[in-house]
Amino acid sequence: MKPCLPLSRARPLWLRDARWELLLFGVFALLLLGLGIGLRDPxxxxxxxxxxxxxxxxxxxQWLFPHRGHELYPDKPPIFMWLQALAYLVVGNWRVAFLLPSLAAGLVALALVYDLARRLWNHRSALLAATALLLTIHFTYQMRNAQIDPLLLGWITLANYGLLRHLLLGPAWRWFAVGCFFAGVGVATKGVGVLALLMLIPYLFARRRGWHRLALPVGGWRWAGGLALFLVPILGWLLPMLLTARADGDPQHAAYVQNILFGQTVHRYATPSGHFHSPFYFLGIIAADWLPLSLLLPWALPAWWRRLKRHDARFLLPLGWIVLIVLFFSFSPGKRDVYILPALPMMALALAPLLPGLLRRRDVRATVFGLTALLSGALTLAAALALHRHPAWAGRIEQSLDPQIWWLLLSVGVAGLLIVASTRVRRAPLGWLLFAGVLWGLYGLWGYPMLNGDRSAYDVMAKARGIAGPDATIGLLAWKEQNLLMAQGPVAEFGFLKPWPQQYADAITWLRQAPAQRWIFSLDEAMGSCVDRHHAIHVGHANRREWWMFRADAVIPGCTPGAGTDEDDTP
Structure with a gap:
């Protein structure tokens, strides 16, 4: 393997200096992933x-045992929430802090893909690979959200980077230790972080068959020592939690430990409660959500096959790992699109040496041009129909979204058509880059403030406080997390997981203890026929739900509402 050239001597892609190209890419990535931070709530x-x-x-x-209201929250380990809390302690603003872990994970993943591809091939291929990853719809969308999966992508990419530095560019035992350590951090964030270590399977296969471009480190104790570091972050979280739960003897803590270690890992994989899909579900996700990267696969697949036949381990390791990840999640009945999100950086890495040649092909450029034109035209047509003809489907969408959304979509669509007309087929990749910049820029700067009041429940909670007055206490009945998060002034709640009839009974008892100073804020279905709506106040519509406020005079004596269930929120 020839040594990696420093950036000062690397052949640039379009500017005179590769260092300026990298700086410009970093600024663009920060804007594409970060525009809108501070303009919306969760x-x-x-x-x-x-x-x-x-x-x-x-x-x-309460750092070891997370809470959702007064109940424990046992569904996920606390690493992601720790980072959000740490970000708040640094910046002092929740609107900014809650999105920072995902932003950092996205930027780190881009930097790692670039650096690894540059070391394996060259600057031009590496910059195109990082750009392809950044402009993939699934990557950009998820990295702009404050969920655990973007952070998991960051940890797994860090783990893969360390492992590949050792397995392909090594021996580099320190990088092997780094890879194992961050695989453990991934487990402490979400149990499937251990999947990063599956990279060792294609490595062992390639080593046994004598593949090229492979490092051959020796030293059995070093392998064992690196793998032992995998346990360090897991035990760093697990041991304090277990010792605390054992010392205080709290049965709720014991139940939390049982759930977080078994209910949310093995049990959830083997017998999931929802999101059931066919074994081929992820093929559709790759085809649709990984656009425009997935458009390159008809040309990339035969090129990869030719390189695999030449026994080039630089392709076998990332591609074999991707196949193992997709197979692992395909065997589980429950599937979500984000499960295979960590495979995206490795896909971009495997594409890196092919991209300079692929993007020079007219048929590839024509395909990218067609995608940009199709999306721009579809957005323009849909928005124009909604504004001028107002069909039934537009009315249904407006039940959960601000009608101004059509002007946003029309602006994106028209801008896309202008970009298509100016870049044409010859510069189609640049056209997609500009279209993506317009799409995510307008979504963040215009869409976030427009949609935030309803999506975050800020408006409905502000109206509830206006109805109750500044000093009254509002009791939350059949609430969702956004209601408690956005609540203003003094509030009370009666449990989150508790069945609605029990919540209702507790709420009415609480209400009658001080009827002059207390109100109930309730989901419509949770009240049943036990609240006289003529004496209640309709607060509004938020998150596809209707919300009401009532006092003791609206309660029908002796009535108990039937049991109800609530569907999950959808983004």
């Missing part, structure tokens, strides 16, 4: 839950 489905847990950590100091 949105469902998961963002309000994690932000609420993080805020309660800061307020009450």
């Amino acid at each position: 949105w469902p489905s998961d963002e309000p839950r994690f932000a609420l847990v993080a805020r309660l950590m800061v307020e009450h100091g």
Whole structure:
């Protein structure tokens, strides 16, 4: 393997100096992933839950056992919420802090893909690979969300980087230790972080078959020592939690330990409660969500096959790892698009040496041009129909989105058509880059403020406080995390997981203890027929739900609402 050239001597892609290209790319990546931070609050489905847990950590100091209201939250390890809380302690603003871990993970993943591809091939291929990853729809969308999966992508990419520095560019035992350590951090963030270590399977296969471009490190104890570091971050979280739960004897803590170690890992994989899809589900995700990167696969697949037949381990390791990841999640009945998100950086890495040649092909450029034109035209047509003809489907969308959304989509669509007309087929890759910049820029700067009031429940909670007055206490019945997170002034809640009839009974008892100073804020379905709506106040519509406020005079004596269930929020 020839040594990697320093950036000062690297052949640039389009500017005179590769260092300026890298700086420009970094600024563009920061804008594409970061525009809009500070302009919105957490949105469902998961963002309000994690932000609420993080805020309660800061307020009450319960770091080992996260809480959602007064109940424990055992669904996920606390690493992501710790980072959100830490970001808040640094910047002092939740609107900014809750998105910073995802932003950092996205930028780190881009930097690692670039650096590894530069070391394996060259600067031009590396910059195109990082750009292809950044402009992939699934990557950009997820990195702009405050969920655990973007952070998991960051940890797994760090782990893969360390492993590949050792396995392909080594021996580099320190990097092997780094890879194992961050695989452990991934486990402490979300149990599937251990999948990073599957990279060793294609490595062992290639080593046994004598593949080229492979490092051949020796030293059995070093392998064992590196793998032992995998356990360090896991035990760093696990041991204090277990010791605390054992010392205090709290049965709720014992139940939390049982759930977090078994219920949310093995049990959830083997017998999931939802998101059921066919074994081929992820093929559709790759085809649709990984655009425009997936458009290159018809040309990339035969090129990869030719290189695999030449026994080039630089392709076998990332591609073999991707196949193992997709197979692993395909065997589980429950599937979500984000499960295979960590495979995206490795896909971009495997494409790196092919991209300079692929993007010079007219048929490839024509395909990218067609995608940009199709999306721009579809957005323009849909928005124009919604504004001028107002079909039934537009009315249904406006039930959960601000009608101004059509002007946003029209602006993006028209801008896309202008970009298509100016770049044409010859510069189609640049056209997609500009279109992506317009799309995510307008979404962040215009869409975030426009949609935030309803999506975050800020508007409905502000109206609830206006109805109750500044001093009254509002009791939350059948609430969602965004309601408690966005609540203003004194509030009370009666449990999150508790069945609605029990919540209702507790709420009515609480209400009658001080009827002059207390109100109930309730989901419509949770009230059943036990609240006289003529004496209640309709607060509004938020997150596809109707919300009401009532006092003791609206309660029908002796009535118990039937059991109800609530569907999950969707982003």
